[in-house]
Amino acid sequence: MFTDARNLPDHTTLEADLAIIGGGVAGITLARALAGNKTRVCVIESGGLEFDPQVQSLYEGENTGIDYSTTLTRMRFFGGSSNHWGGYCRPLDPIDFETRDWVPFSGWPFAFDELVPWYQPAAEIVQIAPGHFDDSRYWQQQTGEPIPEPATGRLRLQFVHFSPPTHFGSRYRDELKAAANIQVLLNANVTNITAAENGGSVKQLAIRTLNGLNQSVKARYYVLATGGLENARVLLLSNDVVKAGLGNHNDQVGRYFMEHPHLSGFADIVAGDLVRLPKIFRERVTVEGRPAQVAFNPAQAFLREQQLLNATFMVGVAGIYQAGTLAGSGDSNAQARRDMLLAARRFLSDEGKTTDPNTLGVWLGVGGSCEQAPNPDSRVSLSDQRDALELPRLKLDWRLTEQDRLSFYANLRSLALEFGALGIGRMRETVTDPRDWPQPVAGGSHHMGTTRMSNDPSRGVVDRNCKVHDVENLYVAGSSVFPTSGSANPTLTLVALTLRLAEHLKDRFR
Amino acid sequence: MIAESIRLSRRRFLLMALASLTAACSDTDHSASVGKAGNTGAEPVWLAHIIGDPEACARLGRAYLAAHPEYYRGDTLVADIQQALAKHDESAVFTRDPQRTVTALQLLVREEYIRGEVEAVTGWTLSITEARLYALAALR
Secondary structure (H helix, E strand, C coil), X not given: CEEEHHHCXXXXXXXXXXXXXXXXXXXXXXXXXXXXXXXXXXXXXXXXCCCCHHHHHHHCEEECCCCCCCCCCCCCCCCHHHHHCCCEECCCCHHHHCCCCCCCCCCCCCCHHHHHHHHHHHHHHCCCCCCCCCCHHHHHHHHCCCCCCCCCCCEEEEEEEECCCCCHHHHHHHHHHHCCCEEEEECCEEEEEXXXXXXXXXXXXXEECCCCCEEEEEEEEEEECCCCCHHHHHHHHCCCCCCCCCCCCCCCCCCCCECCCEEEEEEEEEECCHHHCCHHHHCCEEECCEEEEEEEEECHHHHHHHCCCCEEEEEEEEEEEECCCCCCCCCHHHHHHHHHHHHCHHHHCHHHCCCCCCEEEEEEEEEEEECCCCCCCCEEEEEEEECCCCCEEEEEECCCXXXXXXXXXXXXXXXXXXXXXXXXXXXXXXXXXXXXXCCCCECCCCCECCCCECCCCCCCCECCCCEECCCCCEEECCHHHCXXXXXXXXXXXXXXXXXXXXHHHHHHHC | CCCCCCCCCHHHHHHHHHHHHHHHHHCCCHHHHCCCCCCCCCCCCCHHHHCCCHHHHHHHHHHHHHHCHHHHCHHHHHHHHHHHHHHHHHHHHHCCCHHHHHXXXXXXXXXXXXXXXXXXXXXXXXXXXXXXXXXXXHCC
């Protein structure tokens, strides 16, 4: 059942067994996992079924760190940020879960294996083919093209799967509507998670609508699932009992904000002969209706040996150089790429001849996304500015460290070596000053770490079951619980984690 | 055949390498493949078979030479290329078959990428031997 909170009488109180704050990827996944059983679930969504600029403006925030949009990187209506999701899917790597002595504050409370059983059902939810994320042989068989194995020991091939992408709101709306035990409350903004007097449990949720109504939801258990920025903000706003914010006894809420710094335009690759560059290396290849593409990812042994952070690189054809022409003449970059293709032809093609005699080679653009080390000074806090509900806006201070940057450059070097070692191409870095990032750094709309998971309450906000430390009936779902980010896009993992949380909650309700 | 166990003195190596060059050149159509390489007097016969477009190679090679002026002496450049090749495949240095040398150089270049023996030349990450080959092209 879907209910518009704006149409309920003022001061209505709804009751449920489980209240899920947020109708995005995590909230919908959790509700679906509980659909059809006896648990009464109430999903509380700030937006409606469609985009509304007035609702979206509640996401506006103050920015004091790296330039970052708090409104363009997320969506505030049913389905949440899946409404503008790119669909990239890959599990985190086992090393991402480990305590790495060269990565401060690293280590999840459990190992990768704990999540493995949840990745397969998560794959179904985001409509991708299950598995084969690192199985070159499978993709070789499926595509019929030889796939060279990395030669340097520095990189490995990962196969990114692409969701259609699944827009959770439209995809799963009817299913939730049909579930007798689920109520979705739309246009309902949670303004306070009201704690009991000792702060050790949640009594109810205070809700306000943009047309000025106040309502509440009471439940046995509560799950906060409003996204990696808003989860921290809602906890910090819930400060009527615990002044520092709910779950924030140890000043951990909002800290360790992580993104995947996304970079492009920092390097060119030229490849001499497409015969040496399988299609799946350079574009999405569809197998049984499901697209996938290679990502170049540092080998885990190499990360350990060199004490680096994780990274992901993908390449795509940016231009084709025809033989015998001077295309791009006058453009020094084009001339440099052309020169490299002409000079290295005997290293990049068999007998110095490309399979297509009309083609000199191709120019590949390189995109990179890297892990940033958890950093307590990279954080979300509350601003002095207020939104339309008179609540303090979010203040974001995204920071990167020298370790993040140096690690990126080291991983980038591996890509250059690998293309050379495989005889595929040559790479040119266009970075002029290694003391700086290659360009203004962008994020990938991946908001992680602000309610991080740790067994130690002094080092995290939630425990291994995603329950807020010291609050007995409050959980957090979503990528805000990631203690480290890896370099894989977070959606698949946050869906897997949410399914794991659903199983835990089912046990609580038994 | 990798000959890492062989310990040649630099002087002896240079003499052997130059001797092999002379031998190779004498068996070849000079008008087709022998030119003037800096002050070496003659370029290796395999050079024309390994480099791509001479002008493009020379442009990269000049950038490398600017950072390594010691290599404006082409004989030093040739000797160092051959010394690297000998460590990888000694017989490829002394063969009279230029194609065999070329194949060995191609493999050497790939190995240098694997080992990280590279240098940035106008921003391009190039294997050291590859960069030296372009430098040799610039001295023609």
